[in-house]
Amino acid sequence: MRDEPGRSLYRPPAERGDAPCGSAPNRGSDAVPFPSTGPHGHRGRMREKMLTRGPDALADYELLEMLLFFAIPKGDTKPLAKALINRFGSFAKVLAAPQQDLLNTRGLGPHSVTALKLVQASALRMARAEVMDAPILNKWDLLIDYLKLVMAREQIEQFRVLFLDTRNRLIADEAQARGTVNHTPVYPREVVKRALELHATALILVHNHPSGDPTPSKADLEMTREVKQAGLILSIVLHDHIIIGNGRVFSFRREGLL
Numbered sequence: 001m002r003d004e005p006g007r008s009l010y011r012p013p014a015e016r017g018d019a020p021c022g023s024a025p026n027r028g029s030d031a032v033p034f035p036s037t038g039p040h041g042h043r044g045r046m047r048e049k050m051l052t053r054g055p056d057a058l059a060d061y062e063l064l065e066m067l068l069f070f071a072i073p074k075g076d077t078k079p080l081a082k083a084l085i086n087r088f089g090s091f092a093k094v095l096a097a098p099q100q101d102l103l104n105t106r107g108l109g110p111h112s113v114t115a116l117k118l119v120q121a122s123a124l125r126m127a128r129a130e131v132m133d134a135p136i137l138n139k140w141d142l143l144i145d146y147l148k149l150v151m152a153r154e155q156i157e158q159f160r161v162l163f164l165d166t167r168n169r170l171i172a173d174e175a176q177a178r179g180t181v182n183h184t185p186v187y188p189r190e191v192v193k194r195a196l197e198l199h200a201t202a203l204i205l206v207h208n209h210p211s212g213d214p215t216p217s218k219a220d221l222e223m224t225r226e227v228k229q230a231g232l233i234l235s236i237v238l239h240d241h242i243i244i245g246n247g248r249v250f251s252f253r254r255e256g257l258l
Helices: 042-053 060-069 078-088 091-096 099-103 110-130 136-151 188-197 218-233
Strands: 158-164 170-178 202-208 237-244 249-251
Touching (some): 060 078, 060 091, 060 110, 136 158, 136 202, 136 237, 136 249, 158 188, 170 188, 188 218, 218 237
Antiparallel strands (some): 158 202
């Protein structure tokens, strides 16, 4: 995967009038004193650092810099990596940023955005695999870690339902609705209908508060009651409703609201 160098924050030597390493530089009006935008052999040294010392030896911007190597074949990707972290706030927030926001960022193109989103998708699938094959209520901390990974950095409100079987194993994790920054329309009958289609016998509701405060609203409380009542009629148990904030989680079950 490679982006066109012209979309990057740097300009490759060929575009600046620089000569390739080992050849005489162009001494025209656009001549510059250095043949590249980074130290010679920098990529090789970064790869060696990763392979010999492990990923923990790398700073967040270095991980992002190396990830961009695969999409941007030439030039120094460190300034772009640092600029992305400055803009979005962290390495994790860069990966979780909306696709269109990334595409609109100077220096990124379709190939580099695809690389970022592939890493995000891989992380989500690894986290999800940890909670798939055993009773989910026995893996509560792993479940919360997974839900934070999926939803904590979402910029609009999203409502998800975890559908469980008779042994409380995960059948499906589905996004039911996406809304605005502070509201998502939820229809209890549709939630229960989907549970019947999947032969689920239990549910966990999940949604995020982009504001960062996971305290439930009046609408959250009312919707939870309606889903619980609709489920009881058909012997579908509502185990919990979890609200994901910024580093904070609210559990209806643990707070005695179910």
